[in-house]
Amino acid sequence: MIVVGGEALIDLVPVALPPGALLPRPGGGPYNTALALGRLGAEVAFCSRVSSDGFGESLLAGLRAAGVDLSLVQRGPEPTTLAVPSLAPDGSASYGFYVEGTADRLFTLPPALPDGVRALALGTCSLVLEPGASAYEALLRRESRRGVLTLLDPNIRPALIADPAAYRARLLERMLPHTSVLKLSEEDAAWLGGRVEDWLAAGPSAVVLTRGAAGLTVRTREGGEYSAAARPVAVVDTIGAGDTVNAALLHRLTARPGEPVDWPEVLAHAAHAAALTCTRAGAEPPYAAEL
Numbered sequence: 001m002i003v004v005g006g007e008a009l010i011d012l013v014p015v016a017l018p019p020g021a022l023l024p025r026p027g028g029g030p031y032n033t034a035l036a037l038g039r040l041g042a043e044v045a046f047c048s049r050v051s052s053d054g055f056g057e058s059l060l061a062g063l064r065a066a067g068v069d070l071s072l073v074q075r076g077p078e079p080t081t082l083a084v085p086s087l088a089p090d091g092s093a094s095y096g097f098y099v100e101g102t103a104d105r106l107f108t109l110p111p112a113l114p115d116g117v118r119a120l121a122l123g124t125c126s127l128v129l130e131p132g133a134s135a136y137e138a139l140l141r142r143e144s145r146r147g148v149l150t151l152l153d154p155n156i157r158p159a160l161i162a163d164p165a166a167y168r169a170r171l172l173e174r175m176l177p178h179t180s181v182l183k184l185s186e187e188d189a190a191w192l193g194g195r196v197e198d199w200l201a202a203g204p205s206a207v208v209l210t211r212g213a214a215g216l217t218v219r220t221r222e223g224g225e226y227s228a229a230a231r232p233v234a235v236v237d238t239i240g241a242g243d244t245v246n247a248a249l250l251h252r253l254t255a256r257p258g259e260p261v262d263w264p265e266v267l268a269h270a271a272h273a274a275a276l277t278c279t280r281a282g283a284e285p286p287y288a289a290e291l
Contacts, residue, residue: 001043001045001069001116001117002037002044002045002117002118002119002120002121002250002254003044003045003047003113003117003120003121003143004030004033004034004037004046004047004120004121005030005046005047005048005107005120005121005122005126005136005139006028006029006030006031006033006104006122006123006124006125006127006136007028007029007030007124007125007126007129008026008028008030008050008056008059008060008063008080009027009059009081009082009083009102009104009125010024010025010026010055010059010080010081010082010083011024011025011026011027011083011239011283012024012025012082012084012085013025013237013239013281013282014085014086015281022084023281023282025281025282026058026062026282026283027083027239027240027283028081028104028124029123029125029153029155029242029243029246030046030048030121030122030123030124030126030243031046031048031059031063032240032243032244032247032283032285033121033123033243033244033247033250034046034063034068034247035062035063035066035283035285036240036243036244036246036247036248036273036277036285037068037247037250038066038067038068039066039285039287039288040248040251040273040286040287040288041067041288042247042250042254043069044068045068045070045071045072046063046068046069046073047072047073047110047139048072048073048074048107049073049074049075049076049103049104049105049106049107049108049132050074050080050103050104051075051076051078051079051080051102051103051104052076052077052103053077053079053080056075056080056103059080060073072110072113074107074110075103078101078102078103078106079101079102079103080102080103080104081097081098081099081102081103081104081105081125082097082098083095083096083097083098084096084097085239095157096159097125097157097159097160099160104125104126104132105125105131105133106131106132107132107135107136108131108132108135109138109139110139112142117148118254118257119148119149119150119151119250119253119254120139120143120144120149120150120151121151121152121246121250122136122139122153123154123155123246124153124154124155124157125157127154127170127171127175128157128161129160133170137174140152140175140178140179141178144178144179145178149180149181149254150179150180150181151179151180151181151182151183151246151249152171152175152176152182152183153184153242153243153246154171154184154188154192155188155243156187156188158191168193171192172194172202176199176202176203177202177203178203179203179204180204180206181204181205181206181249181253182199182207183207183208183210183245183246183249184207184208184209184210185209185211185242186209186210186211186212189209196209200219200220205220206218206220206221206261207219208245208249208267210241210245210274211230212230212238214230215227215229215230215267216228216245216267216271217267218263218266218267226263227267228267228268228271229271230271230274230275231272231275232275233275235279236279236280237282238278239282240283240285241274241277242274243283244270244273244274244276244277244283244285245271245273247273247285248269248272248274249270251269252266252269252270253266273285273291276290276291
């Protein structure tokens with residue numbers, strides 16, 4: 001089983017008509033990753049705290065429909081986090097957030113995960129917003145120590161980070177030593193600073209860099225470097241594309257435990273899945289049959 005930890009929220013996505021209208025869509029990087037894994041046919045559980053309001057119920061219904069295990073989900077009466085993406089002409093998105101007093105940031109450290117868990121993925125807002133952020137950090141450390149493959153996707157949202165220096169220190173000094181695979185966009189990498197060699201030396205066995213229309217690249221601790229081209233598609237928006245990459249990476253990396261990783265194939269699989277996501281409004285990852 002793969003466990004994905006982090007926030008589930010509602011994206012208020014701009015639509016053309018009527019002018020100024022916003023369409024509520026399920027979202028949140030970890031939520032999208034769990035949804036994508038379920039659609040790809042992986043055995044996956046979502047680990048989070050979700051509101052009992054109407055938005056929270058709809059979020060869980062989406063995961064349930066994708067076959068995601070919800071036994072690790074905590075519930076609370078607080079409202080659901082809202083995100084408002086602004087779309088650039090090329091379909092890329094920036095975000096504003098409504099996070100004060102919301103349910104997902106009150107996540108608490110769960111008991112030990114089941115023995116059958118092979119991978120844990122964490123990322124996005126959940127790594128920033130306290131007190132839940134400290135609980136997710138503790139979860140990462142605990143599961144890494146018992147040999148679980150860990151994927152970290154910071155998915156930097158500058159609007160949420162009050163103290164950038166402290167947050168960089170958390171990622172680089174306290175979380176990277178417990179991370180197996182670090183996945184970054186080019187924008188994330190620029191914000192984080194430093195070099196790939198430094199990040200690899202801190203702990204991860206691989207760093208995957210997504211470069212939009214230029215595709216994906218991975219550098220490994222052993223010195224390997226591999227790339228995959230992006231698939232040309234008509235882009236509607238890029239919401240959820242990076243999260244789909246996370247899911248596709250985990251889907252392949254956990255498929256054959258103990259075997260050498262075929263990175264060109266893994267990256268090509270991720271590029272294909274992400275491209276399909278970009279052809280749809282909002283975070284709508286593909287199903288296995290579409291690949």
